[in-house]
Amino acid sequence: MLKNQIYILGAGITGLAAGLASGLPVYEAAQTPGGICSSYYVRPKSQERLSIAPADDEAYHFELGGGHWIFGGDPVVLHFIRSLTPVKSYQRHSAVFFAGQNLYVPYPLQNHLGHLGPEIATRALDEMLTTPKGSPKTMADALRQDFGPTLTEHFFGPFHDLYTAGLWTRIAPQDGYKSPVNVSLALQGAFGQTPPVGYNATFVYPEVGLNTLAARMAEKCHINYNKQVVQIDVHRQVIHFADGATAPYDALISTLPLNKVTIMTGLEVSVPPDPYTSVLVLNIGAIRGPHCPTDHWLYNPDAQSGFHRVGFYSNVDVSFLPKSARTSNDRVSIYVERAYLGGEQPSEQEVKTYTQAVIEELQTWQFIDEIEVVDPTWIDVAYTWSWPGSSWRVRALKHLEECNIFQVGRYGRWIFQGIADSIKDGFVVGGAFKIS
Ligand SMILES: Cc1cc2nc3c(=O)[nH]c(=O)nc-3n(C[C@H](O)[C@H](O)[C@H](O)COP(=O)(O)OP(=O)(O)OC[C@H]3O[C@@H](n4cnc5c(N)ncnc54)[C@H](O)[C@@H]3O)c2cc1C
DSSP states (O other), X not given: OOOSOEEEEOXXXXXXXXXXXXXXXXXXXXXXXXXXXXXXXXXXXXXXXXXXXXXXXOSEEEXXXXXXXXXXXXXXXXXHHHHHSOEEEEEOOEEEEEGGGTEEEESXXXXXXXXXXXXXXXXXXXXXXXXXXXXXXXXXXXXHHHHHHHHIIIIIHHHHHHHTTTGGGTSOOOOGGGSOOOHHHHHHHHHSOOOOOSXXXXXXXXXXXXXXXXXXXXXXXXEEOSXXXXXXXXXXXXXXXXXXXXXXXXXXXXXSOHHHHHHHHTOOOSSOOOOEEEEEEEEXXXXXXXXXXOOXXXXXXXXXXXXXXXXXXXXXXXXXXXXXXXXXXXXXXXXXXXXXXXXXXXXXXXXXXXXXXXXXXXXXXXXXXXXXXXXXXXXXXXXXXXXXXXXXXXXXXXXXXXXXXXXXXXXXXXXXXXXXXXXXXXXXXXXXXXXX
């Protein structure tokens, strides 16, 4: 029977929601709440990260994990977010950018085939209609089946190769809604305009930064910071922390990545773990180049330096720029994302070499001119995937549940979900454990 010693592990957005809904104490490795949903500030020509905007507002505003826009979500969750911090709403403005051809195709590409020229558009439409449908085993099979060889060769293949760090030919199909298939819209888009579609057509963002959302949630939680869990003894039911302290428990609500928790608990899952990818986020503040687009973000299938997405914080909102640049908009605040296979972290020197290559490439494209800030962050478990037919996730979750460890959130449950769904997840699990 469960007693009183129930803890939440991790004060990211999921753990905060669980802490708020349950009233239970939270253990967090970092000194601050929010996990990867955290903003920070850097003055031009400085390397120092500031956790709050300086009084004169002369700093670039970045996110630790690159642009974190709040998509979709349950209206109740959005109501909750609004009750803590005012938000602004935005209409997505994004495209695929083929640097080799200097060609922009609005997202989603399959609904804007007219931009690829009549020959490719006709062939792609024909293939979308005639490619036989079956039960694809891999992500590559699913994309080829939905879009046919022409679009796969042009965009979906090279993009997903970068985005999944080469895994796309070996992992199970996933998150199909990111590449929506609608043949009538594809047909319409081959000859004219189509309406915006997809999970991120509109989004909101807190007026004073994502930090405020996490900070306001944290004010209502009991958080023990600087408490990194290093081992969980499931037999004695004791948590071991990096500082040598221990805490007995009856049950745990864990938001930590599933693969790490199976290692910390020493639980044997009799099948190989599912793969994941890490992301290196480069935040850049620079003088705006003459060909800097106005998009919020671009999908990049052919960047020589290897990134798959470049986003423009300050195209979403000029408040991401130092105050003196907000009217002239002569600077730009950028995030660049590159995926790596889980477990293959680049060395410091490799990060430097890559950073230089990205800067040179963005300058060649004339997106940016002189650099004022460049600041990398490594997100170790960023995207979670599964091998075709794998039972690892289900088995691992079940073993942990049998030990009274309940995994929750994007990384805890090894699923793709954004901020709003993570909050909802935390509420549900937290509510189930509410202290009476
Ligand atoms: C590159 C990228 C871009 C994204 N963009 C968006 C977006 O635009 N919009 C959107 O809605 N979502 C986006 N997401 C998803 C979003 O970041 C997640 O849904 C959300 O942050 C998940 O929150 P979490 O609390 O579950 O995890 P996390 O934020 O990872 O929080 C986990 C917490 O646990 C702590 N922790 C870790 N290990 C230990 C330990 N051993 N002991 C104690 N504490 C520990 C960490 O410090 C952290 O605070 C993006 C994700 C990535 C990777």
